Amino acid sequence: MYSASLKVGEKQLRLETGRVAKQAAAECTVSYGDTIVLVCVSYKPDASEGIDFLPLTVDYRELSFAAGKIPGGFIKRETRPSESEILISRLIDRPMRTLFPKEFRNEVQIIANLLSSDVEHEPDTFGIIGAATALLMSELPFTKPIAAVKVGLVDGKYVINPTLDQQGNSRLNIIIAGTRDSVVMIEGSAKEASEEEVIKAIRLAQPEIVRIIDIEEEMVKNVGKEKVNLISSFVEESLSAEIRQALGDEIDQVFLFKEKKAHEDAVYELIKVTSEKLKERDDNIEDKVKHVVDELLRTKMREMVLKEKKRMDGRGLEEIRPVSCEIGLLPRTHGSAIFTRGQTQSLAVTTLGTASDEQRVDDIYGEESKSFMLHYNFPPFSTGDVRPMRGPGRREIGHGVLSERAIAPVLPEETQFPYTIRVVSNILESNGSSSMASVCGSSLALMDAGVPIKTAVSGISVGLVKEGEQYALLTDIVGAEDHYGDMDFKVAGTKDGVTAIQLDLKIEGLSVDILSQAIERARTARLEILKVMNSTISTPRSELSKYAPKIVVFSIAKAKIGEVIGPGGKVIRKIIADNDVEIDIDDDGKVTIAGEDRQNVEKAQETVKSIVQEAEVGKTYIGVVKRITSFGAFVEILPGKEGLVHISKLSRQRVRRVEDVVKLGDEIVVKVSNIDDQGRINLIRKE
Structure with a gap:
């Protein structure tokens, strides 16, 4: 057994290996206070056949016993992963995936289990640290040390690894994963924080990341395994040369097609014709031709950007695709909007509900209710594909939560607007950054519904092409630029600041200086999109839809709650039945009455008030x-x-x-x- 530790933030971070799970390829137990995460890595010794990508799977699970709880429900055991577990699985996956060699195709599984929770610190960053350390100690070709910390801004002071209570009062909460000298991944939310505040948080994270990497490398030096050569080319050199020769100059013709469908059709036809020419050469020739074509297209696209300052669809590097907005399209919904940016389109719909519609969340941190939900749907027709629809996948859940975080800071307080709010973004067409289109569409749909949001929110994605010291930033990337480029940097916010941020890279890291330029580029684009949105609707509608439920909220004395409820609930049940309403009374005496008919709601309110009213002498x-x-x-x-x-x-x-x-x-x-x-x-x- 070997361990190493140091103080990060307010607590001691400890890495340990060699005590448990010895049949895994590598394992690392990460402790931070009373929070303990066990991360185990396993892999298959042979490369996966017929695929040219890394088959990496990450599963993070929160075991209920970690917080001294027994799972709810009939089964009384952990079943499907929760939304939180899926988000942390994605969070661990994203920085790891980019640091494996491109030619590595062995199946790898990372399993992270929360074994103990102090219910103060979220285990997300510890999962990243544990996965990175385990991979570094294993024989797998993962050699670039990375670590992660969370940064908050509480009462004007930056805090490393803030507690859950501190995060609730923080102006921003950002997870930064990085190497010794660069950033690899960012995920976070903010309450209209300035770009300068966000960049300062990223800079402050870097020294802490370096300190954690020091103990990771200490672990590797003392107990790390010797690396094994597991790299294998998907296409052997001789066959690659034959494919390139067979393609000839036809590959250049593909770039004459600026529209996505025409471009994809041209690529498909080129692969089909070339595969037919070489069908005797290899049993898996079509996949190998596709791989070579993809590499050639990647090289050509990057040369166009860096040398010619041109983009695949003919735009300038800072140019946003045409933006259009429509609202009030669906007559029986409470609020609706279509946001279109180029060939990316979101139909966003707002539905208002009552307290009984709130989402109940029961996890290791306890039970809570969510009164705002934003769900993202990505049907196959949005990209012209055919595939089974089996409920939201990890990507859809992740995009929905990112959009939800972007919108949440501008929502009214519950006392001002006592409704449960659900927004659904249905992607009708997709060619890059549909999550940011969801943010824009959702903001419009909320205003159309009459939800008194503070201000409009928009979002944009900035891409990057980088070769050595030469680089170019791309505003509003399309799908191909995301695929062939090096970065997808999503930034959402209002005219006053950032509300959500997400960075994913395909390279080993990026300097904070380049990130500073990218976030400023995103600000300029965000403001430009907001102008178009505000020209469609600049303030929320003054009245709610006539189809939305009617809600009144008022307070009664605690001592009067029993009178309103009556013996065995007799009184309140009669009021509900007589007026066809829902009534909720909390322990503090807050009464919420909701119903479809305003007159019935007001009548029920008068009845409750008369019950608690005291007789007055002389009246x-x-x-x-x-x-x-x-x-x-x-x-x-x-x-x-x-x-x-x-x-x-x-x-x-x-x-x-x-x-x-x-x-x-x-x-x-x-x-x-x-x-x-x-x-x-x-x-x-x-x-």
Whole structure:
């Protein structure tokens, strides 16, 4: 067993190996305070046949016992991964994938298990550190050390690895993964933080990353395994030369087609014709021709950008594709919009609901409810493909959460707008950065629905082509530029600052200086898109859709909650049934009434208020006779509150029998004469 440790932020970070999981290719246990993550790496010794990419799988799981809990539900065990687990799996995957050699095609599996949680620190960065250390110690061809930290900005001060409580009060929360001298991956959200604040957070993370890499390399030096040559070319050199010769100059003709479909059709036809020419040469010739064509297209695209300053679709390096916006397209929805940028199009729809529509989340951190959800759908027709639709995949979940984080900072407070909000972004067409189109479409749909968001939000993706010291940034990348380029840098925000940020690279890292240029390029583009959006709708509609539920929120005294609910819930059930509404009362006395009909909602509100209302001496009420006795009549002046009209107070004239003056069910006008020490109400009939 070997371990190494250092202090990061406020706690000790400890790496350990050699105690458990000894049959894995490598393992690393990462501890931070009482949070412990075990990361194990396994791989197949032979390269996968017929594929030209790295078959890497990352699975992060939170075991309930880590927080001293038993899983909920009937089965009482961990089943499908939660949204949080999927997001952390993706977070671990993204920086690792880019650092494997391009020719490495062996199947690799990384499994990270949360074994203990202090319920203060999220384990996401520890999963990255554990995976990187395990891969470095293994015999796999992974040799570039990386580490990760989270940076917050709390009360004007930057905090390394902030707690969950601190993150709630933080102006920004950003995870930065990097090498000794560059950034590899970024994921984060902010409350309209300035670009300067974001870049400062990234710079502050770098020294901490270097310190963590030091102990990773100490682990490798002492217990690391000797690296094994597992690199194998997908296409042997001689066959590659034959394919290139068979392609001839036809490869250059592909770039004459600026439109995506025409370009893809030309590439498909070129692969088909060339494969037919060489069909006797190899059983898997079509895949190998496709691989060579892909490499040639990549080289040609990069040369065009760096040498000719030209892009595949003819735009300038800083030029955004044409943008158009439409709102109010779907008459029975609560809010709708179509945002189109070039050949990327999002149909965003907002639906408003009540408290009962909130999403219940039960994880190791406890139970909570989400009143805002943004879901992203990517149907196959959006790219002209055919594939089964089996629910949202990891990519769809990740894009939805990124868009949700971008929008969340501009949403109204619950006290101002007590609705549950669900936005769905359906991608109708895709050619690059559909997640940022979702942000723009969602912002428009929320305004169309009348949700009082603070301001509009837009997003853009900036790409990169880099060869040695020469590089070029590309604003608003299309799918091919994402595929052949080196970076996908998504930035979303308002006119005042950044709300979400995500960086993925295909190279081993990027300097903060280049990132600074990219984030400024994104700001310029974001503001340009906001102008188009604001010309369509600049402020939220003043009224909600007539099809949206009607909600009122008010407070009652805690002592009165029981009266509203009634014995066994009798009173509240009657109000709900009589008015066809939903009523929710929390422990603090906050009452929420929701329904489809405004009049019914207001009637239910009046009923609840009358129940909790106290009778006032000297005030006149219209009451109903509920009981008659020999000495007077008991009249209900407020729901559940009765007072006595003594027989002598029923009329100015003498009354022999109460029944001679009033009957059960009669409505009479009474005045409160006094309320005694026991709370008994005495009434006088007014004629």
